[in-house]
Amino acid sequence: MFARALRAEFLKLRHSPIWLAFGILALLPAVIGTVNYAYNIAILQNQWYDLWSQHTLFSCYFSLPALIGVYCSYLWHLEHADHNWIGVLTAPIPSIYVYLAKLFVSGVLMALTQVWVGLLFVASGWLAGLSSPLPAELPVWLLVGAAGGIIISAVQLCLSLVIRSFAAPVGLALIGGIAGLVAMAKGYGVWLAYALLALGMSANNAQGGLQCSPGAFAASCVIYLAICIAFAGVWLARRDIVTG
Amino acid sequence: MRRAIYSEIQKARRTKTWLAVSVLLAVQIAWAAWGTGNMNADDLRQGWLLCLYQFPLLNSIMMPVIIAVIASRLGEVEHKGHALKQLETMMPAWRLFDAKFLCGSAYVLVAIILQCLVVVVIGCTRGFEGPPPLALLGSYLGSTLAVSLTLLLLEQTLSLLFNNQAISLAVGLIGGFAGFFALYLPESIHKFIPWSYYGLLMQVRMNWNRATHVTRFYTLPLDWSSLTVVLVVFGAAYIAGHVVFGRKEV
Numbered sequence: 001m002f003a004r005a006l007r008a009e010f011l012k013l014r015h016s017p018i019w020l021a022f023g024i025l026a027l028l029p030a031v032i033g034t035v036n037y038a039y040n041i042a043i044l045q046n047q048w049y050d051l052w053s054q055h056t057l058f059s060c061y062f063s064l065p066a067l068i069g070v071y072c073s074y075l076w077h078l079e080h081a082d083h084n085w086i087g088v089l090t091a092p093i094p095s096i097y098v099y100l101a102k103l104f105v106s107g108v109l110m111a112l113t114q115v116w117v118g119l120l121f122v123a124s125g126w127l128a129g130l131s132s133p134l135p136a137e138l139p140v141w142l143l144v145g146a147a148g149g150i151i152i153s154a155v156q157l158c159l160s161l162v163i164r165s166f167a168a169p170v171g172l173a174l175i176g177g178i179a180g181l182v183a184m185a186k187g188y189g190v191w192l193a194y195a196l197l198a199l200g201m202s203a204n205n206a207q208g209g210l211q212c213s214p215g216a217f218a219a220s221c222v223i224y225l226a227i228c229i230a231f232a233g234v235w236l237a238r239r240d241i242v243t244g
Numbered sequence: 245m246r247r248a249i250y251s252e253i254q255k256a257r258r259t260k261t262w263l264a265v266s267v268l269l270a271v272q273i274a275w276a277a278w279g280t281g282n283m284n285a286d287d288l289r290q291g292w293l294l295c296l297y298q299f300p301l302l303n304s305i306m307m308p309v310i311i312a313v314i315a316s317r318l319g320e321v322e323h324k325g326h327a328l329k330q331l332e333t334m335m336p337a338w339r340l341f342d343a344k345f346l347c348g349s350a351y352v353l354v355a356i357i358l359q360c361l362v363v364v365v366i367g368c369t370r371g372f373e374g375p376p377p378l379a380l381l382g383s384y385l386g387s388t389l390a391v392s393l394t395l396l397l398l399e400q401t402l403s404l405l406f407n408n409q410a411i412s413l414a415v416g417l418i419g420g421f422a423g424f425f426a427l428y429l430p431e432s433i434h435k436f437i438p439w440s441y442y443g444l445l446m447q448v449r450m451n452w453n454r455a456t457h458v459t460r461f462y463t464l465p466l467d468w469s470s471l472t473v474v475l476v477v478f479g480a481a482y483i484a485g486h487v488v489f490g491r492k493e494v
Contacts, residue, residue, distance in 0.1 A: 021414040025421065032425035058425060062305065066417050074410050081324070166409040167316035170417070171264055174309050175271055182278070 001093045005101035009075070013105065018074045025067040026113060029058030030120035038128055048135045051125055056203035059117065060145075061181040062174070065152055065194055069173025071109050072156035073166045075102045080164045085241040095236035099157060099229070106153035113149070114142040141201050144210070144217070148196030151221050152176070154228035155193045161232060164242065190216050193224045248335055248343035255321050256347060264313045265355045272302055273362055280370050291372030293461035295363045296380055297448040303359075303388060304442035305424045311395050312416025314351050318344045319403030319412070328494040337490045345400060345485075352392045360385055380447055383466050387445035390471060394438060394478040395419075401485040405492060435470070438477055444470045 033054035037044060044050035079088050079098075089095060118138060125134070152173070159169040176194035184203070189195035190212040198204075205211055279298060280291065287294070322328050331340055364376045395416075402412035423439025434440030445467055451460045 017408060017410050017414065021410070021417065024414075024418045028418070028421050028425055032428055036428050062424070063417075063421050066309070066421075070410065070414060070417070073413075077408075077410070165259075165313075165317060166320065167313040167413050168260070168264060170413055171267070171309050171313045174306065174417075175267055178271060178305075182274075 002097050005093050005097045006104060009101045009105045012078055016074060018070055021067055021070045022113065025063045026059065026116050026120060029063050030055055030124055033058055034124040034128055047130050047132045048125055051128060052121065053204050055121055056198065056201050060198035060201055060203040061177045064149065064197060065177030066170060066174045067113065068149060068152045069156050069170035071106050072153055072160045073169050075106060076160040077166050083243040085243050089241060096233040099232035099236060102157055103154055106157065107150045110146050110149040110153060114146045118142050145197055145201030147221055148200035151193050151196050151224045154225050158228050158231050161235060190220050196220060245339060248339050249346055252343045252347040259317050261314055261317045261351060264310050265351055268306055268310045268355060269358055269362065272299065272359060275302060276362065276366050280366060283370065288371060289373045290461050291370060292367055292377050293448045295366060296384055297450055297461055299359060299363065300442050300446045304427065305420060307392055307442065308395055308416050308420030308423065308439050311352065311392060312399050312413050314348050315396060315399035315403045316409045316412055318348055318400065320409050323407045332494055338486050341486060341489050345397065348396050348400060349393055352396060353389060356385055356388050383447060387471060388442065390474045391441045391445065394474055394481055397478065397481040397485055401488060404489050441470060441474050
């Protein structure tokens with residue numbers, strides 16, 4: 001049953017315009033980060049690590065949270081259109097499967113985004129003329145960052161489930177990203193879902209590794225995930241639908 | 245026209261568009277309160293300039309998204325209700341376009357006036373040196389309004405043209421980020437990005453001394469050539485919006 005729900009979600013993604021946002025919203029911070037790195041190359045001596053800091057400074061707090069917001073709003077927008085909720089909720093599957101299937105799809109999109117971010121980082125380094133070998137931590141940054149991104153997706157999917165507008169949850173995602181910047185600066189990153197992406201990607205602290213213990217990061221992810229799934233389950237089961 | 249505007253106000257009820265504007269202001273208040281928390285005598289001397297430096301920067305990243313949200317809320321109500329074909333039998337398309345633009349402009353205008361009030365209140369409560377710089381605040385209000393209304397026109401046209409609000413929102417996000425990130429690049433580049441004009445029209449600039457870590461703010465005269473470009477783009481976007489929306493097949 002879950003496989004069918006998943007298949008339906010992937011079908012809904014066909015011909016979607018989110019690939020435009022996917023391509024450009026990750027490309028912009030990479031370009032600016034690389035240009036900024038090239039301008040300040042005299043004081044940035046740590047090659048790939050400094051380039052990573054420049055890339056993540058722009059992407060983790062601004063563009064990637066907003067991009068995840070676009071993914072999640074898009075994933076729910078067909079349900080909110082016309083009278084589609086009636087069809088969705090009469091499908092012979094538990095209603096929470098709809099949320100879980102969307103969470104899985106957003107996880108796949110997040111993984112693809114991280115691959116794209118990684119490719120852009122490597123290409124930027126070559127263009128900037130970096131001669132040292134690639135940092136061994138790169139796959140870890142991307143993978144742990146993807147975990148943080150999936151938590152933001154879980155929260156955004158709840159927001160886009162509740163708010164029927166496409167745009168409002170994306171605005172909240174942007175504000176969440178900025179709040180993540182403040183939380184990271186104050187040392188409270190692990191407590192805020194929107195900071196987990198930056199925390200996981202070791203943004204601005206590439207050589208220092210994760211800024212909290214791996215256990216605290218994992219616990220925060222699991223707690224947020226559990227709360228979001230429980231919330232979506234209750235909302236889908238108890239709330240009457242609004243159509244049209 | 246009055247009826248068209250009245251019907252827009254009716255449609256805007258319960259859409260919670262004010263929430264988007266309130267959240268923008270809440271973030272800016274929090275940011276300004278945080279940034280002006282522990283100020284010494286030298287900081288207080290530059291307090292007004294600090295606020296008028298930070299607000300346009302925050303605007304350049306947040307306003308494009310808030311404007312995209314406002315335009316999207318005004319446009320998607322017609323798409324969801326399949327109302328355009330009915331509305332256009334009762335009024336010409338340009339009147340509907342104008343009514344929506346005026347309605348959206350009201351949100352933007354109120355947001356910018358409240359921003360100015362926030363600067364004055366923070367300055368007075370923190371004890372910034374000197375009276376509020378009314379001339380700088382006035383030109384901040386005017387230039388921010390000119391850029392915001394131009395972006396609102398672009399976003400509104402996209403929101404009305406496409407059923408799928410992902411397109412107008414993606415354009416708003418990409419433009420906003422391009423405009424913000426371009427502020428780190430030479431000025432010749434961001435002159436070509438409409439979303440960059442929040443930064444271009446800033447009258448307060450910062451000089452940071454790398455050796456002493458001392459920050460000095462200074463003012464520049466208003467960049468009239470950039471403001472003229474904004475007004476020309478506004479006029480072109482208004483005409484293009486009318487033509488494109490008028491020709492849209494409903």
